[in-house]
Amino acid sequence: MNDILLMLPGPTTVHPRVLNAMSKAVVNHRGAKYGEILTETTELMSKVFQTPNNSYLLTGSGTAAMEAGIANTVAPGEKMLNVVxxxxxxxxxxxxxxxxxxxxxxxxxxxxxxTPEAIAEALDEDEDIKAVSVIHNETSTGVAAPIEEIGKVMKNYDALYIVDTVSSLGGDEVNVEKFGIDVCLTGSQKCLAAPPGMAAITLSDEAWAAVEKVETNTFYLDLKAARKSGDKMPPETPYTPSVSLTYAMNEALKMVMEEGLDARVARHHK
Ligand SMILES: Cc1ncc(COP(=O)(O)O)c(C=O)c1O
Structure with missing residues (x-):
């Protein structure tokens, strides 16, 4: 079974180390042991995102993180620019x-x-735009957006910079802090090479300030709830997480860091 080589953007082939990690005993998700594994995994996640801010795991696919990223930071009726x-x-x-x-x-x-210029032009035309969404690697066409250069332009505006790195994180350069990304999200099953079913998200201080003002109309994906549970000792998730997928993400992220982000990006480019 392990000799299947998936040549897709995702799911990608899962290493036996990650598969083995998933076969560990399922523990109480509100206990110290899970708290430890969750802390380690979210810290690894922030290293891969390259942000000093906390990361949150969501049991759900990448689309769950896309929805969480928008629904928590932009209020109904507010304006958003979507690059399509x-x-x-x-x-x-x-x-x-x-x-x-x-x-x-x-x-x-x-x-x-x-182009960054096209984004600047759209923001100049309408100063009420509260957020801009960009897909880093638009998997359906294979085209990568210049997210570093867009980040430089976004610094001139108050709008939040929301970036989907579902099919790029761990395979192309994503530096959340350096690029000035306010909301960055990803999925487990692409360049991170964990099984499908988990997503992750990280927010800047500016994005959290927006979250405070938005009356969220999502319950499962409420990031205030995720933050409240994550701040507990031991840390938790608001609802039952996939414990086995947390083990998988933990091992997969360790493998990313062992390889080194630069070497891994170079390998994907090759
Ligand atoms: C760029 C991008 N964003 C979002 C998604 C959605 O992720 P999921 O299928 O895990 O919900 C995908 C999946 O292919 C993707 O490639």
């Missing part, structure tokens, strides 16, 4: 619309990348 150059850009905009957000599409020809 493929299926996942479309999905980000649809999620925003589902939450009653006033979306503005920045359409990019499929197969091409958005």
């Amino acid at each position: 150059g493929g299926k996942f850009g479309e999905r980000f905009m649809k999620i925003a619309q589902t939450h009653g957000i006033d979306t503005k599409e920045l359409a990019v020809e499929w197969g091409t990348a958005v």
